[in-house]
Amino acid sequence: MAVIEIEPSKGGLSGTLEVPGDKSISHRSVIFASLAEGTSKITNFLTGEDCLRTVDAFRSLGVEIEQDEDELVIHGNGVDNLNEPLAPINFGNSGTTARLMSGVLAGLPLFTVAYGDDSLSKRPMDRVVVPLREMGAAISGRKKASLLPLSFDGTTLRGKDHNLKVRSAQVKSSLLLAGLFAEGETSVTELGQTRNHTEMLLPQFGVDLTVKGSTITIKGGQRLRASDVHVPGDISSAAFFIVAAAVTPGSELTLKNVGLNHTRDGIIHVMKAMGASIETDIHSYVGKEPVGDVHIKSSTLTGATIEGEMIPNVIDEIPIIALAATQAEGTTVIKDAEELRYKETDRISAVVDNLNRIGANVEAREDGLVIHGGGTLNGGTVDSQGDHRIGMMGAIASLISETSVIIVGKECINISYPSFFSHLDKIRK
Template sequence: MLRVKQTNKFEGTVRVPGDKSISHRAVMFGALANGTTEIEGFLPGADCLSTIACFRSMGIEIEQQEDRVTVRGKGWYGLQEPVSRLDVGNSGTTIRLMSGILATQPFHAVMEGDESIAKRPMRRVVAPLRQMGAKIDGRREGEFTPLSIRGGELQGIAYTSPVASAQVKSAILLAGLQAKGETTVTEPHLSRDHTERMLQAFGVRVERDGCTVKVQGGQELQARSIQVPGDISSAAFLIAAVMVVPGSSLLIENVGINPTRTGIIDVVQQMGGKLELLNERVVNEEPVADLLVTHSELKGIEIAGDLIPRLIDEIPVIAVMATQASGRTVIRDAEELKVKETDRIATVVGQLRKFGATVTPTEDGMIIEGKTALSGATIDSMGDHRIGMAMAIAGLAASGETVIENDEAIAVSFPGFASLLEQISH
């Protein structure tokens, strides 16, 4: 259990763990590349370690020491048929991106994960991969795990995705790299583009036009060194901590500011928060900066439309900030929250109400009334790392003590979260 109390203020200079999305992809692409890929700043969280374990099960030599990883790639067809099921743990990124990779392989593999993964929708990836020629089966005709994949010769497709999902897009593009002809993916809104950027870093030709991405089949990846920036989704919790604790100021160094991920920055600034980008630069095709965050009085706003895919993982902690903003905050167009590690609409609303917050769920989001005085509560993370951390931040703004049960889930994306909060509190 994690115990949290009000603190006087946060201040100092900190770094957050490496970006989860980029860490996953660095290992995957390194395994498929020709040569040895060195990764610095890797996130040694449970999800990313699941990706390493899966590729080791397919014969890839991977050395990992904290945030430094060496992947000895064997080329696209150097993977071996696994002798047992591939366990993705709690990682949706692992299972969905690996579906695209396994669809190209001349062998059979079965993937499964934990109870949370067993409830998450897979047909959004399975359907387009089947169109390309992969043989995939699973519970309820491929809607749920375990997934059985027999790869082989694929045909490129032009796919219009009904959802803006980086995982869906990435699975199709990865399969497309070994399919005959051209593969295109068009989304309703632009989702995270870490896959496209990193493929280019590994020497792959990727064409982008608005919400459409295109690759040609038959392309190889070449190994390279990757520096993983800090994860903006993890930085979001520290940003929120500064905003809910008066007198706070933090410099968060080396944070990825990929424009498909910076919705949290836009929202904080729209709410009246002081957040400056310093020392902007580009590393491995990814934009990076230091964030200077200063406590500010926030006001409620409306969050909807194209902004949602750029901050979908940050909505739980945005809801916490909204309880401390003056006026009403409305979150719309966020149905995707229902198919995360938990139904995050129901979970955020239920847990925030325990603090005394006034939050109303809607079909596609929630309405938060502020500014509300919060009281310490006993919270269940429900096995969802972002819920656990978001409610810990709420505890910083609440009177009395807050207890986060099942706090071990936090290690999925932010190992050392509690000790870092302690380190910067005064």
């Protein structure tokens, strides 16, 4: 495992950054363009390892995809002209690829086998497999197909009304994709709103769907049309620098061209509730996705309670919110976030272990965290445990620690933010 040592900041952070393309939109753009008829161009594509797994999956199915840095040209031939792969498809560490592609592979008239790395092979797949089987999917695998590897023996799917038992945009998207291949209508009713990029982006590729309240309905048999997509900056990546500027004294930072979808901007609302000085300026739209700049100044933070409807909107940002809370006055409580235990790592345990190791006072709950703020971080070692968001949390912690922080397993950050360390160097005074 690669190791990096990061010294504390000698002054505030300053300047302007443009974070990489949104991970969720990058995945979905590749999937929709690969299923479409015609040539699509995807610009500002996130070239992290997870998104490239989705690219490789469709190359395995015979789709011609050209890449020039962060630009993709995808030559789609439609769903009827995908090829049966001769070898298993490797999803790597990408949970998004695994769950969304399950909805695709379940409906294709092909036999496919898919697997992942050690971490992904421990993450639950039954949340997508069970409802897909209810649509008629023929899926087999370990422990009643609850874990990868999985095999998909393409069958005719039947439309179905799904009432989700978990709040998951990945499950919702997987079932909507399966609905494109199914006979009749498929509807998905959510427990509460999750990120809505699938519903926002599918119409751009010519798909008709309806959204009424918490229910999305899609008709099977629709053909996707090629479409160009410019991917906005990823707010989940921006979150690390939002917090960095908020907690590092003397900082003033601008993040340009960030996606500000209302189902993803919880980090801004949470940080403002804690007292952070943040302004947003929406200046354009990519399709229906709002894009704008985020301006952050260092400020004094206070503890907060984060729970309920807010959690799905910040589920990926909780590690860096926990770091911010260590610098806040008072106690921060995070509830209803048990989903964190099923990420790349058990993120509740990973956050507690690593922040306490460098001097914080954090307690684990079954469904969240209690962070006692106002203390000083000593520095030390953060073990990423192969989780990109834990690695980046540790790197930002170094800025406000008494001594340097050593990040073990820094290579995992390439999953979502390959340019993270160069961007961090750029804004340090």
